[in-house]
Amino acid sequence: MSSTIRPTPTAGDVPRTLANASLPPRVRHILEAVNELAGQTLTTSLNLALNEFERQLFKQADRARSSQHQSEHFAELQRLRQNRADVVPRYLAGLESSLARLREASEAEPAEEPAPDPLQYQRLTLVEDTDLDRDIVLREIGRRETQRSGTPLLLLGQRFGVLAGRPAFDAERLPIGPYALCRVLRDAGEALHMSLDSQLLLYRMFERQVMERYGELVERLNVLLTHEGVLPGLVYLPYRPRTQGQSRTRGAAAGSAGAVSQRPLTGWHGQARPSAWSGALMAGLAARQAPAGGGEAPPTDGTATTGEQGAPVAVAEMPEQAVFSALQGMLSDHRGGGGAPGTGAQAPGVILPLDAVVNVLGTMQALPTATRAPGRPRRTMDDLRQAMLARVRESHGPEAGLSQEHSDTFELLGMLYHEIGREVHEDAPAQDLLEKLQVPVVRAAVQDRSFFVRDQHPARELLNSVAESGATWLADDDADPQLVLRLEQAVDKVVEEYDGDETVFERANREVQEHYRTHAHKAEVSERRQVEAARGRDRLETAKRNATDAIAARLRGRKPPQFVQALLNQAWADVLTLTALRHGEESPEWREREEATERIVEITCAADAPSDPELAGQIDTALRQVGYHEDEASAIARRLSRSDDDESTSRTELTAKLKARARLGEGEHGEAKKVKLPPRTTDEQACYEHLRTLPFGTWFEFVFNQQGDVRRQRLSWYSPVTDNALFVNSRGHKVGEQSLDSLARLMAQGQARVVTEDKGRLIDRAWQATLRALRGLAGRPATGALGAAGA
Known part of the structure; x- marks a missing residue:
């Protein structure tokens, strides 16, 4: 079963407030202060989200393609205006209820879930479709905010653990954490009585207006709890082990462990956090201007560069034209060092204005896409530029050409496309889609010089989504035909509709990201199953080791007959393994098996020890629980409970049966022997x-x-x-x-x-x-x- 965003208990249970909660006075006082601060902060953000939600609904109605769709959107807008006044109070009440149940969490967790409703065989589904869609979106919002909040959220979980009198809360269980805010939103949104699409739109507005400010709320809550004396001075310093000979200043592991300052990628395919393009550009400019002799490497985050007087200048404060000009300078130096061919051409006699370039590109974009013949090389950006110039010169004369800025844009895009193509499978559908996107991407870059500077430009985001669908790091079994179909539809929509409005790219990429989120949810479910299976195998292996250690501890200094040792290390070891798995090593059952092991060793090591019928019965019962046949279990039990050989069953016959039998947890071919490797370097x-x-x-x-x-x-x-x-x-x-x-x-x-x-x-x-x-x-x-x- 998948993990879902469960509704917060409200109407179905007794309404909970901090006033009627069973809490110590000091904890109630602190939670009331937390609730008041959160209410003041969230009320403003929620109203902004509802305002933006209303504007988006109106925009959808205005852009509807049919009167029916328009009437549906207006009906949704009317419902919003009728029920909007109930949303914020209901949300704040749900948040207070979550805080009021702080100390009930530890008692409620082990409680059994209510019995499921009788199965309806007419229609069987794992979860309701609408619930699944909402859960996916809300969990993704909570996950993204958890990653953004980082250490402050971790500290808040520690402090709430003190208030609850239990271990620290993780992000998913924190009563005022990102997942809790999303659960409360789902309940509060029910008051609007709107369709699924409208609810999902509300969730997006909530993330944009409320969750973007959540980090500030977490900081303020930590300050409040510090003033209230809840773990004052609490800080988090991650432990990074340093090996011998490692530099103290850089804190990086030697060899391949390398620099660990960069966080490892943990998101699913298509969900990696975008990096700052402007930051990478500023770092590149700093490296270009740095002396060749070395010195310290420039910062890679690129948040700041240096002004004329040595004062730091934020990238965001630099005009886009200035940053693009610096990029052109790098391109010019690259040409001077033997860069792109054909850069020595004379300047054109007639420089085309921006409108003329855009119009010609628009004409080329409207042309039907030609089917590429097998073996024909793909169109490059230089091919596109030459084709565009040929069209231009038919109407503006043979001397017509592009300005330096537009030529540089084509050249930069050509270099970028070349690097993208190196990381995409040659025969992947993504290659054809990237070629389809060439003209719209050129139009976007020509009209908006921030294409190479601005972080998360919509055209680049769609370009990345298309390229990653065919990335070389994906194996053949990673292919997703549904994703390819969604990408084809998105690219076709961009080619048909793009006319200078970057929201066309944004809408297309949003549809692709919805598929990625659904894909990630399915992958998480599958991964959880694999992890549970791996944990089971790990528990089995640990139990086997403990069983072997328990037998070895009893045999220390004593040597029963070799055949008895074989029975102990195979048949009886299986019994100990199963006992450890079922009951644990602190249980009475385990202690009973240990005593039986000691008794077996004592009897089989003594020369004339009498047989022990009680021990034999105990061994027989235990072996049958492991899966041994009745005759085999009785024969082994007789041999382990007496000091002389039991001739009723042939030792050779019993040995053959044991060899043919698979051990507990082993497959048909047994376990492969582990090769002892040399010590690590x-x-x-x-x-x-x-x-x-x-x-x-x-x-x-x-x-x-x-x-x-x-x-x-x-x-x-x-x-x-x-x-x-x-x-x-x-x-x-x-x-x-x-x-x-x-x-x-x-x-x-x-x-x-x-x-x-x-x-x-x-x-x-x-x-x-x-x-x-x-x-x-x-x-x-x-x-x-x-x-x-x-x-």
């Missing part, structure tokens, strides 16, 4: 220690051939006890298991590397590669294994 040990600090969900790239091609796999779970690690693909399907030790050895050899957030998205990697080419650094080797991984 210094680099391998550094990688191993770094691995144990990574969160579940970290993505890795594995080199799978001599050409250096990679496949991405997700580290879904690993056991700190057995070191077993589970890997799944982008669909949440298991693709392999290995130990952290073997993974560390692969990392040290450069055959595996962690994918960091700044290298997570294909278009961001392509942009950074473009900047490296402009700086003339594309041919230089990166320092360190992780540096090479990011290159």
